[in-house]
Amino acid sequence: MRTNTGQTIHLEDYRPTDFVLERVDLTFELDPKETKIEARLIFHRREGVSQAAPLVLDGDELRMTGLLLDQVEISPTLFDATDDTLTIHGLPETAPFEITVTTLLSPETNTKLMGLYRTNNVYCTQCEAEGFRRITYFPDRPDVLAVYTVNIIADKATAPLLLSNGNLLGGADMGDGRHFAAWFDPHPKPSYLFALVAGDLGVVEDTFTTASGRAVALRIYVEHGKEAGASYAMDALKRSMKWDEEVFGREYDLDIFMIVAVSDFNMGAMENKGLNVFNDKYVLADPETATDADYANIEAIIAHEYFHNWTGNRITCRDWFQLCLKEGLTVYRDHEFSADMRSRAVKRIAEVRHLKSEQFPEDAGPLAHPVRPTKYREINNFYTTTVYEKGSEVTRMIATILGRELFKKGMDLYFDRHDGQAVTIEDFVACFEDASGRNLKQFSLWYHQAGTPLVTASGSYDAEKQIFSLSLEQTVPPAPGQSTKEPMHIPLRLGLLLADGSDAKAATVSGADLTEDVIHLTKRKQTVLFTGIPSRPVPSLNRGFSAPINLHIEQSTEDRALIARHESDLFARWQALNAIALDNLVAATAQARNGQPATCDNALVAGLISAAADDRLEPAFRSQALALPSESDIAREIGSDNDPDAIHAGRQQILAGLAEAGRDIFTRLADDMASSGPFSPDAASAGRRALRNSALSFLVYGDTGPERAAEAVRAANNMTDLSLALTSLAHRFPDANETAEALAAFKQRFASNALVIDKWFAIQATIPGSETLDRVKTLMSDPLFNGNNPNRVRSLVGTFAFSNPTGFNRADGEGYRFLARQILDIDPRNPQLAARILTSMRSWRSLEGVRADHARNALTEIAGAANLSADVSDIVDRMLES
Ligand code: B3K
Ligand code: ZN
Numbered sequence: 001m002r003t004n005t006g007q008t009i010h011l012e013d014y015r016p017t018d019f020v021l022e023r024v025d026l027t028f029e030l031d032p033k034e035t036k037i038e039a040r041l042i043f044h045r046r047e048g049v050s051q052a053a054p055l056v057l058d059g060d061e062l063r064m065t066g067l068l069l070d071q072v073e074i075s076p077t078l079f080d081a082t083d084d085t086l087t088i089h090g091l092p093e094t095a096p097f098e099i100t101v102t103t104l105l106s107p108e109t110n111t112k113l114m115g116l117y118r119t120n121n122v123y124c125t126q127c128e129a130e131g132f133r134r135i136t137y138f139p140d141r142p143d144v145l146a147v148y149t150v151n152i153i154a155d156k157a158t159a160p161l162l163l164s165n166g167n168l169l170g171g172a173d174m175g176d177g178r179h180f181a182a183w184f185d186p187h188p189k190p191s192y193l194f195a196l197v198a199g200d201l202g203v204v205e206d207t208f209t210t211a212s213g214r215a216v217a218l219r220i221y222v223e224h225g226k227e228a229g230a231s232y233a234m235d236a237l238k239r240s241m242k243w244d245e246e247v248f249g250r251e252y253d254l255d256i257f258m259i260v261a262v263s264d265f266n267m268g269a270m271e272n273k274g275l276n277v278f279n280d281k282y283v284l285a286d287p288e289t290a291t292d293a294d295y296a297n298i299e300a301i302i303a304h305e306y307f308h309n310w311t312g313n314r315i316t317c318r319d320w321f322q323l324c325l326k327e328g329l330t331v332y333r334d335h336e337f338s339a340d341m342r343s344r345a346v347k348r349i350a351e352v353r354h355l356k357s358e359q360f361p362e363d364a365g366p367l368a369h370p371v372r373p374t375k376y377r378e379i380n381n382f383y384t385t386t387v388y389e390k391g392s393e394v395t396r397m398i399a400t401i402l403g404r405e406l407f408k409k410g411m412d413l414y415f416d417r418h419d420g421q422a423v424t425i426e427d428f429v430a431c432f433e434d435a436s437g438r439n440l441k442q443f444s445l446w447y448h449q450a451g452t453p454l455v456t457a458s459g460s461y462d463a464e465k466q467i468f469s470l471s472l473e474q475t476v477p478p479a480p481g482q483s484t485k486e487p488m489h490i491p492l493r494l495g496l497l498l499a500d501g502s503d504a505k506a507a508t509v510s511g512a513d514l515t516e517d518v519i520h521l522t523k524r525k526q527t528v529l530f531t532g533i534p535s536r537p538v539p540s541l542n543r544g545f546s547a548p549i550n551l552h553i554e555q556s557t558e559d560r561a562l563i564a565r566h567e568s569d570l571f572a573r574w575q576a577l578n579a580i581a582l583d584n585l586v587a588a589t590a591q592a593r594n595g596q597p598a599t600c601d602n603a604l605v606a607g608l609i610s611a612a613a614d615d616r617l618e619p620a621f622r623s624q625a626l627a628l629p630s631e632s633d634i635a636r637e638i639g640s641d642n643d644p645d646a647i648h649a650g651r652q653q654i655l656a657g658l659a660e661a662g663r664d665i666f667t668r669l670a671d672d673m674a675s676s677g678p679f680s681p682d683a684a685s686a687g688r689r690a691l692r693n694s695a696l697s698f699l700v701y702g703d704t705g706p707e708r709a710a711e712a713v714r715a716a717n718n719m720t721d722l723s724l725a726l727t728s729l730a731h732r733f734p735d736a737n738e739t740a741e742a743l744a745a746f747k748q749r750f751a752s753n754a755l756v757i758d759k760w761f762a763i764q765a766t767i768p769g770s771e772t773l774d775r776v777k778t779l780m781s782d783p784l785f786n787g788n789n790p791n792r793v794r795s796l797v798g799t800f801a802f803s804n805p806t807g808f809n810r811a812d813g814e815g816y817r818f819l820a821r822q823i824l825d826i827d828p829r830n831p832q833l834a835a836r837i838l839t840s841m842r843s844w845r846s847l848e849g850v851r852a853d854h855a856r857n858a859l860t861e862i863a864g865a866a867n868l869s870a871d872v873s874d875i876v877d878r879m880l881e882s
Contacts, residue, residue: 006377006870011321017139018053019043021146022096026136028116030123030154030198032108035116038066039103039136044096051093057086057101057137060115060130064137066102086137101137110134111788111829119264120223121158122199124277126270129320129379132191142317143422145188152198153180159198161221165189165273167255185273187253188420190316195272197221197260204230208238210252211245217256222283223263229284232295232681233259233302240303243337248411250310259283259302263754266790266832267383269301271308278305281755281791287679289756291720292686299341304334310415318422320379324371324447325425327383328391332399335392342683345570346620352545352571353627355393359385360550361636363452365842366879368479372425372447377874380832386450393548394446398429400491400518400546401443402436410435442522443489450479453488455521457553461536468496468506468530468537472521474549480881490521493546496530496537501566507532518546538562540576543569557583557603564607570621577607577625581654585634588650593643598650600657609662612669612695619673620687626694628655631805632843641848644805648768652701659702669695679718686720693724700728710738713746719756722746727763734767747784757784758795765800765807772807773815776800787826790833797822801840808840809847813854816841820858823872824865831869838862838875856880 025040043055064081067074069091080087091097110117115134116125125131133140150164156179162171166185173179201221208216218237220230237259244250254274261280269278282301285294311333312326339347362368362385369382371391376382399407410432418427425447433440453476461468472492476485494517496504511528513520519528530537538559542551563576581604588598611617611625631651635642659666673692675685700709709729716722726746730739743764750756761784765776779785779796786792801808801819808815819841827834844855862868863876 006874008375008377009320009379011319011374014319014321016046017141017144018046018049019055019091019139020046021139021144024146024148025151026148027151028153028196030107030152030159032118033106035105035107035123036065037103037105037136039101039138041099041101041138042096043091043099045091045094055088055091055099057088058130058133058140059084059086059137060134062134062137063104064101065104066100068098068100070098071100081137084133103136105135112832113264113266113790113830114832116196117264119262120199122197122201122260122262123154123159124199124260124262125194125196125272126266126277127194127272128192128270129383130192132194135194138191140191141319142190142192143319145190145316145420145422147188148185148194150183150185150194150196151180152183152196153178154198158200160200161198163195163197163221163258163260163275165193165195165275167274185254187273187314189273189313190422193271193273193313193316195270195275195277197275197277200224201260202227204234206234206238208241208252208257210241212251214251214255216241216252216254219256219258220283221258221260222280223261226261226280226284229286229289230261232285233283233298236299236302237306239299239341240306240337243303243340244307244310244333247336247340248310248333248415250415252309253314257306259305263791264789266830269305271305271312273309273313276305279791281758284755285681287681287718289719289750289753290681291723291759292681292689294719295681295686296338296342300334300338303337304330307333307337314420315414315418316422318424320376320382321373322424323379323382324387324391324394325423325428327388328371328393329395329428331388331392332395335396343618343620343687345574346618346624346683346687348544348571349574349621349624351389352575353624355385355389355545355548356636357630357632359389359548360452361632361843362386362839363390363450363479364477364636364639365845366480366881367839367842367875368450370448370450370479370482378835378870380871381835381874390548393545397443397446397491397547398432398440400493401440401489401515401520402432402438403515406436406438407432440489442486445486445488449476449485449488450482451477451485452548452550453490454550454552455490455492455542455547457539457541457551459537459539459554461533463536466531466533468504468533468539470528470530470539471525472512472528473525474521475524480878487522487524490547490549491518492521492541493518493543495540495543495567495569495572496533497540497562497566498535498537499562501562503568504530504533504537506530517543540567540569540572542575543567543572545571545575555579557601561603561607564611570617573611574621574624577611578629580604580607582629582633582637584654585629585647585651586637588654589634589638589643589647590650592650592653593646598653598657600654600661604654605658605661608658609665612662612691613665618684618687619691620683623687623690623694626691626698628658635805635843635846638846640846642846643848644809644851645811648806655698655701659698662698663702666695666698670699675718675721689718689720693721697724697728700732703732706733706736706738709733710736710742713742719759723759723763727766730763731767734769734771751784754789754791758791761785761792761796762799762803765796766804768804768806770807770810770812772800772804773810773818776807777818788829790830793826793833794837797826798837798840801837809851811850813851813858816855816858817861820861823862827869827872828867831871834869835871835875838872838879841879844879 023042027038029036107118114131152162162181164183169182171181202224204220206218259276261283265279414431560576567573591598673688712725
């Protein structure tokens, strides 16, 4: 029997609230077991709303002990409190009135980590999307904006620090062992941006002077003793504040900006106004414990949450269907920030890799949904890579179509026009139309049509007439609930490369609109003619990944190799190499499936080795060039009837072939790129480490014994080198004594650092092969495993399901049955975490028949379990829908 399956909410049913909330005054008396909250809410009836209309507030698992109207108790005949709503009748016709709600809750038993909870003796809140209703009855929706005053009372010894949004009004000792603080946030905000933190934490302080000369106090709170680990985050914060002023003209708007790092958190971080709360994984870093990837993530997430202050907080979403309004746009902003801080081409390659490995499978499977969905059962399940990453790509395409100046004009108009409002995607797009005079109606389909468009292209050259003709055809695949699709407006950046690598300049272009080097594909089929082309050109399409599409182009390996060697756009070079590699890996899979040895194409060998050896190119790019498409990339390319073991076997053979062919260059690189001098997390140094480690892993692929990898583990003097060496050793030689010893030593050395122990679990969870399931099961009874800590659960169970194709997709289906048991175990404690990990099965339909049957059975078992959360039942039902 299901108890909590959630109703479906539809975009078309949106209407504003009957009552306008003017002010919120909250008083928290904090106690781990019984916290008392008094919420005083000033409302008035919206003009035109019937006198009979009751006030309906949202709630979730609340215990209400008092309810007053203008300080007088409300008769039980006039209200009705259920599990999820409080309905109050008989309210004043026009005059403002005050409702006072008193609730009691137990932070320490709140394992869902939504609403008010305790983590390591710190009180902390998470309200997005619908957590505020777990604190008090409230109109808990993003279009209700109000000004908040927050009073916090707590034990002075255990909670010397009392924080909330806005600016501190004051505080006092209460003389009974408790103290209090009052905060006021002058910016009207929706409840999802509310935050409270109280506890005993260490602090790192700094200041930032805004462009207009205001001093802003900056504080990052971490566990005592970990302050030094927050200095990189502080530096990233200051750079983000400056960048947003310079690039988007946005200044910070309070006297203080605070970040609190906690170790139990369901996601990466949260942009509460003036008081961001972070998963400590995205704050704490030092060379001994953090990898270069950790540093890059910290920089990006600190920036992302800070940028939300304008895109999300000052201008927020009218309803949760508009989530991409803040998330897609803010991801675009953090991508641009990282591109400016680091290498733009390398950053773009990393983004596209991530988009293709996470969003493309989502868009091709049963969980596909539009960037701006029209219905949902559980909004927490829509914080997806489609809303975030594809949402960012859609914003990027607007910038590509309009060009830098007009895009900026549109953004400025958006900030001017909508500051202080809760708005929609249509409002957002209208700003760009108004600023540019361009019609973006067809373009807007990107928000509404799910599925990754496929563009097929073929070119032909008429030497006599010197005309190059490019035929393009687009199809958008069907997606759940959307069987027929309209053609989209696809901006394709392109170059026509001549044999010497230079760009041909066409005399005229017809058959498509063209702005600079972008052709606008708007019809199902289009043929574009380029005249005045002196010799047969090689088209380089979708430069910079200007559109998030699958591109199938009839192109010889030689032509791809020309792009890989000569393109002026580094991203396009990588894309060409990747395409050569992918062809090879798909062929290798077929060979492995037929029991034949895989053959490694000479063009691939030559392409990779010459990119790796080219000292004119930045090391980070060369490392990206060497990173072959992953096993899931290959599965996605094959599309159906996938056998993960064959994919793995074929890929291993190609890797071995490359390791053999490139031994000399890899040996040279492993030496040349070795670090000298003190560790620095900057992008150039990280790039050298990345190239060295790519070379090292190729050498280890070619090794027959574990000595080299074990020695690299011993020699490593930073976490980037150490974790890579340990991964190479454990993945290539899982059963060697050296591996067992290195894993034990690593565990012992870092036992007290949870973030590093997460890596220890993850490295073992990703060892390829069917035996890893038993290893994972054993690890679950390790004393360091903790099923209540989301980071730990993700590092072992999540990593195994998402990132171990051969281990998880065992042909006997044990991996799926294991996951089903884990989901059912996690769900009652933390439904959001359970639902998120379950999405690892989103591509089950593309597996070969035997595995697909096992996967369906495991999903059916979950679907049939009693008392599933709305989160898990929504995901499992959509995955099983045919
Ligand atoms: N806005 C939050 C995510 C909240 C997720 C709620 N289930 C972090 C971010 O995207 O910045
Ligand atoms: Zn965000």
